[in-house]
Amino acid sequence: AQKITQTQPGMFVQEKEAVTLDCTYDTSDQSYGLFWYKQPSSGEMIFLIYQGSYDEQNATEGRYSLNFQKARKSANLVISASQLGDSAMYFCAMREVASGGSYIPTFGRGTSLIVHP
Amino acid sequence: DSGVTQTPKHLITATGQRVTLRCSPRSGDLSVYWYQQSLDQGLQFLIQYYNGEERAKGNILERFSAQQFPDLHSELNLSSLELGDSALYFCASSVTPLPGEETQYFGPGTRLLVL
Numbered sequence: 001a002q003k004i005t006q007t008q009p010g011m012f013v014q015e016k017e018a019v020t021l022d023c024t025y026d027t028s029d030q031s032y033g034l035f036w037y038k039q040p041s042s043g044e045m046i047f048l049i050y051q052g053s054y055d056e057q058n059a060t061e062g063r064y065s066l067n068f069q070k071a072r073k074s075a076n077l078v079i080s081a082s083q084l085g086d087s088a089m090y091f092c093a094m095r096e097v098a099s100g101g102s103y104i105p106t107f108g109r110g111t112s113l114i115v116h117p
Numbered sequence: 118d119s120g121v122t123q124t125p126k127h128l129i130t131a132t133g134q135r136v137t138l139r140c141s142p143r144s145g146d147l148s149v150y151w152y153q154q155s156l157d158q159g160l161q162f163l164i165q166y167y168n169g170e171e172r173a174k175g176n177i178l179e180r181f182s183a184q185q186f187p188d189l190h191s192e193l194n195l196s197s198l199e200l201g202d203s204a205l206y207f208c209a210s211s212v213t214p215l216p217g218e219e220t221q222y223f224g225p226g227t228r229l230l231v232l
Contacts, residue, residue: 031216033216033219035221037223043225044119044224044225044226045207045209045223045226046223047119047220047221050220052216052217091160095219103165103173103219104162105162105221107159107162109159
């Protein structure tokens with residue numbers, strides 16, 4: 001079963017506008033972590049933001065914020081004041097503890113964001 | 118720059134061959150992860166090491182193996198290569214795999230092309 005779902009394969013936004021990228025997750029663990037990564041066309045994976053399952057406040061990092069709704073199992077990324085350089089693939093990921101105490105990270109299929117001037 | 122280094126950046130080889138990909142984690146990071154990214158499979162977790170010991174296994178083929186050395190660098194060995202092994206291979210590192218310290222920082226990747 002898919003553990004991370006990103007339902008938007010592609011998104012378009014006007015420069016300077018805000019955009020929300022959706023992510024829902026599936027886990028039965030109480031302790032887990034949620035991440036967003038950006039992958040520009042150059043290929044590298046850039047860490048953006050982290051939310052722990054016990055964190056009561058939504059995480060923020062500059063123009064990025066994570067809208068964490070635990071009961072709905074959603075962890076949407078909000079980018080405020082989009083810039084042309086934000087055009088990239090965005091991946092949502094989850095860390096959960098697997099059997100034996102090991103940790104298996106799971107990534108979604110990604111959302112392609114294009115920012116128009 | 119994440120601080121994670123990977124070599125080589127590009128690798129072209131033939132089917133049936135064996136290659137070794139190398140990764141140096143960020144200074145102070147004890148945990149190393151390997152991923153394969155392809156168009157059809159997305160980003161797949163392969164294997165994780167923590168302070169020299171294997172910690173978790175994902176979708177890693179038996180033809181693939183990895184290790185983490187005492188200086189914490191890691192190598193991913195791919196053998197009996199097939200066309201379908203062509204992909205972008207990432208290494209990532211984190212301080213530990215423990216909650217609150219598990220944010221992974223990715224290297225630039227090694228692009229492998231099997232002809």
